[in-house]
Amino acid sequence: MVSESSADVYQEIFAGVSSRSDLAHAIARAVRQLREAMEKEDNCAVTAAHVRNLKEIDPAALALAYAMAEKTCTYWPTPGQIRELAGWSEETRGRAALQWVFAYLAKHGVEGRAYGGGVRFGEDETGRRVLLEAEPVIPAPEIPVEIEAILAALGSGSAKQGLRYVSQHPVAKGWDTFHGDAASRTAERIEAQWIRCCLHILRTNGRVSDSSEAHTIPLYGGRNEQ
Numbered sequence: 001m002v003s004e005s006s007a008d009v010y011q012e013i014f015a016g017v018s019s020r021s022d023l024a025h026a027i028a029r030a031v032r033q034l035r036e037a038m039e040k041e042d043n044c045a046v047t048a049a050h051v052r053n054l055k056e057i058d059p060a061a062l063a064l065a066y067a068m069a070e071k072t073c074t075y076w077p078t079p080g081q082i083r084e085l086a087g088w089s090e091e092t093r094g095r096a097a098l099q100w101v102f103a104y105l106a107k108h109g110v111e112g113r114a115y116g117g118g119v120r121f122g123e124d125e126t127g128r129r130v131l132l133e134a135e136p137v138i139p140a141p142e143i144p145v146e147i148e149a150i151l152a153a154l155g156s157g158s159a160k161q162g163l164r165y166v167s168q169h170p171v172a173k174g175w176d177t178f179h180g181d182a183a184s185r186t187a188e189r190i191e192a193q194w195i196r197c198c199l200h201i202l203r204t205n206g207r208v209s210d211s212s213e214a215h216t217i218p219l220y221g222g223r224n225e226q
Contacts, residue, residue, distance in 0.1 A: 007067040009033060014059040023059060027051045030066045034077075037070045046076075053079035054086075056093070061086040094198030097147050098191065101163070105172045108140035110163045115140070146201060153197040166190060 013033065014026045031047045034040075054062060065085035069077045077085070107115040116135040124130045143151070148159045155161030166172060169190045170183040178186065 007064070010063040010067045010070075011060075013066075014063040017059040020055060023055055023062075024051045026059060027054055027062065030062065034066055034070055038073070038076065040076060050079050050082065054082060057083065057086050057088045061088060090199055090202050091195055093202065094150075094195050095191075097144075097150060097198060098166070098194050100144075100147060101151070101166050102169070102171050104140070104143070105163065105167050107138075110160060110167055112140035114138060146205070149201045149205070150194065150198050153201060154193060166194070 010030055010033070013029045014023075017023050017026050027050050028047050031050050032042065035042060035046075057065075062082070065082045068085045069082060073081070083089075115138045117137040118135045119131060120133040120135075121129055122132040143159065151159040151162030151166070153162070154165055155163070168186065170178055170187050175183050
C-alpha cells in the first residue's frame with residue numbers, strides 16, 4: 001500500500017504531462033525525489049537511464065511506480081524494476097501498440113488517407129443555406145518504427161499487408177458485422193498473432209534506443225496523436 005503523501009508527491013510531478021519532452025522532465029524530477037527519499041547522491045547517468053528506458057510509459061503509471069518504489073524498495077530500483085511496478089511489460093506495450101493501430105485505422109484506413117475535410121451547412125437569418133464550418137484536413141501520421149516492424153512481421157514483410165490483417169479485427173471492422181462467437185474467435189486470433197510478432201520484434205531489437213528520430217510505442221499507450 002502506498003502512503004498518500006508519497007503518492008501525492010509523484011502524482012504532482014507527473015500531472016499535466018502532455019508531450020514526450022514533459023515526460024522526460026517529469027521522470028528526471030521523480031528520480032531526484034526518489035533519490036532524496038532513499039538518501040542517495042544525485043547521479044546524472046542514472047537519471048538519464050530512467051528517462052531513456054521509461055519515456056513510453058503512461059505518466060499516471062509512472063507516478064504510482066515511483067511512489068511504490070519509495071515505499072517498498074530497499075535498494076535503488078533499476079528502470080526495469082520501475083517498469084514492472086508500472087505494470088508495463090512487453091505484452092502491455094504490445095497491446096498499447098495495437099490500440100494505436102486501431103485508432104489509426106479508424107481515422108485513416110489501410111491506405112493512410114487524410115482525415116477530415118468535411119463541411120457543415122446551415123441557414124442564415126434569411127433562410128438561405130450557408131457554410132457554417134469546414135473541418136481541417138488531417139494527414140495520416142507516420143507509423144512509429146517499432147509498430148511498422150510489427151506490422152511487417154504480421155504481413156509477411158509488408159506493413160500494409162499487416163494493416164489489412166489487423167483491419168479484420170472486430171474493433172476495426174465493427175462487432176455488428178460478425179455473428180455468434182465469430183467475433184471473439186477472430187479477435188483472439190488476431191490479438192494472439194499480434195502479440196507473438198510484437199514480442200519477437202521487441203526481443204530482437206532490444207529495448208528502445210535513445211533516439212530523437214523515432215519513438216516506438218506511442219506515448220500514453222496507443223493514442224493516435226495528431
